[in-house]
Amino acid sequence: MKKEKKMTLTLPVEELVGSGNLACQGCGANLAMRYVLKALGLRTVLCIPACCWAVIDGAFPHSCMSVPIYHCAFETAASTATGVKAGLEMVGDRETTVVAWAGDGGTFDIGLQALSGAAERNDDILYVCYDNEAYMNTGIQRSSATPTGAWTTTTPVKFPKDRPKKDIDAIMAAHYIPYLATASTSYPEDVVKKTKKAKSIKGTRFLHIYAPCPTGWKSRPEDAVKLGRMVVQNCIFPLYEVEHGEKYTLTMKIKDKKPIDDYLKLQGRFRHLKPEQIKLMQEEVDHNWARLLKKCEAT
Numbered sequence: 001m002k003k004e005k006k007m008t009l010t011l012p013v014e015e016l017v018g019s020g021n022l023a024c025q026g027c028g029a030n031l032a033m034r035y036v037l038k039a040l041g042l043r044t045v046l047c048i049p050a051c052c053w054a055v056i057d058g059a060f061p062h063s064c065m066s067v068p069i070y071h072c073a074f075e076t077a078a079s080t081a082t083g084v085k086a087g088l089e090m091v092g093d094r095e096t097t098v099v100a101w102a103g104d105g106g107t108f109d110i111g112l113q114a115l116s117g118a119a120e121r122n123d124d125i126l127y128v129c130y131d132n133e134a135y136m137n138t139g140i141q142r143s144s145a146t147p148t149g150a151w152t153t154t155t156p157v158k159f160p161k162d163r164p165k166k167d168i169d170a171i172m173a174a175h176y177i178p179y180l181a182t183a184s185t186s187y188p189e190d191v192v193k194k195t196k197k198a199k200s201i202k203g204t205r206f207l208h209i210y211a212p213c214p215t216g217w218k219s220r221p222e223d224a225v226k227l228g229r230m231v232v233q234n235c236i237f238p239l240y241e242v243e244h245g246e247k248y249t250l251t252m253k254i255k256d257k258k259p260i261d262d263y264l265k266l267q268g269r270f271r272h273l274k275p276e277q278i279k280l281m282q283e284e285v286d287h288n289w290a291r292l293l294k295k296c297e298a299t
Contacts, residue, residue, distance in 0.1 A: 010189050012038040021064035023056045026221025028211030028228065029103070030056060031185040032130040036099075036207070039195035040126075042067060043096045045088075047081040049111060050074040051103035052137045053130075077102040078114040081125040097199055100127045104145035105135040108166050119175035122203040129168070129206070132213035140216045147236075148284060149277055151269040152216075160272065164284060169208055169242070176245035178203040183239060184210040186228025190239060190251060210237045218268025227266060234258040235289040240296065248295040260285055 016037040023030035029052050037044065044067045048054055054071060057063045072080040081100035088096050100118075102111055107129040118125060134152050135141040142152040144166040155161040172180050179201045181194040191209065198205040210231060212224040219227060231237040232252060239252040260282050264270040273281075 011035070011192055012041075014038060014041065016042065016044075016066040018064040018066065020058070021056050022058060023052070024213075024215050024221070026212065026214040026219075026224035027052075027056070028132060028185045028213060028224055029053060029130045031188070031224075032128070032191070032209045032211045033101070035185065035188045035191040036128060036195050036209075037065075037067065039192040040097050040099070040199055045070065045084055045096055045098050047072055047077055047084060047098065047100050049077040049080075049102050049106045050137065051101075051106050052132075053101060053103070055137060074106055075110045076114055077106055077111050078118040078123075078125065078127055081127070082118050082121075082123040085123065085125055098125050100125055102127075102129055103136070104129060104131045104133060104168075105138075105143045107131075108144045108168050112171075116171075116175065119172060119177050119204045119206070122177065124202050124204070126198050126205045126207065128209065130209050130211040132211045132216060133165070134213070134216050136213050136216045148281055149270060149273050151218075151272060157272040169206075172206045173242045173245045175204070177206060178244060179205040180208070180242040180245075181206075181240070181251070182208045182210070182237065184228045184232050184237060185212070186225045187232065187239065187252070194241070194251075216269070218271075219266050223266050227263065230258065230263040230266075234260045234263055234285065236260060236263070236285050238289065238292055240292065247299045248292070249299070250292075250296050257289070 017034045046069045048069055049072050057065050077100035081098045085098040131145055133145050134143050140152050141154045142161055146161050147165045149160050151157055151160055179198055183191045183194050212227045214221045232239055235257055241249045
């Protein structure tokens, strides 16, 4: 008689995101929150500006979350978190982790000034950007995180986005903050590991989490995890860390780099692209990957 294999848990058991939240099926932002809170635990305060998560947690006075939330204006996630941290320290609490939790619109665009200010001061906050590459909560409008060639409601099929995605990680590294890392919701152990590391560090920490959005990407909910893996394997969204703006470390080495074609085919937002456009996008990915490898080798 064969012995049953015991399941080995690789993630913390505690669940701080409850059932009944208002996320869409396959929502990467929902997974990102779940994994980050598993790593941070109950001694956490969230500062959430206008974004999908301003809705997902539920209508006041109810919430699916087990930690306090401070809802704030679109552009103020980082400055609000800085204020909350200062207030906690005034009453002797130096242990609670204060998190600014924002989407790419509230990070790459509208909230960049507050984020840059907090980073320059090295305020003791953890900033998490869940990146679904557009303003999804307000109608799928283009943001500066939207990739080249993508359809959105403000970059329709005949006029797709013709500019590359903003390199927010290079911008944050230029502030010489203690810790920066990229992560994907399809690699939960990596998300938890990096979040725990960020928690252990004082100063401004920045987590950039790739979070698939089936609604905005015109993809199937059941493909969300697959897309989160493919984007790492084809090096569109590499996984790495940067410490003090200088030490670059790949946290997932890619031996067999995949082409971007299959990744694009799963998303309706790229369905209009012609082979020559995809070729240019592949060249952009290859260039960015080679540049990152040089940075990692240099440290």
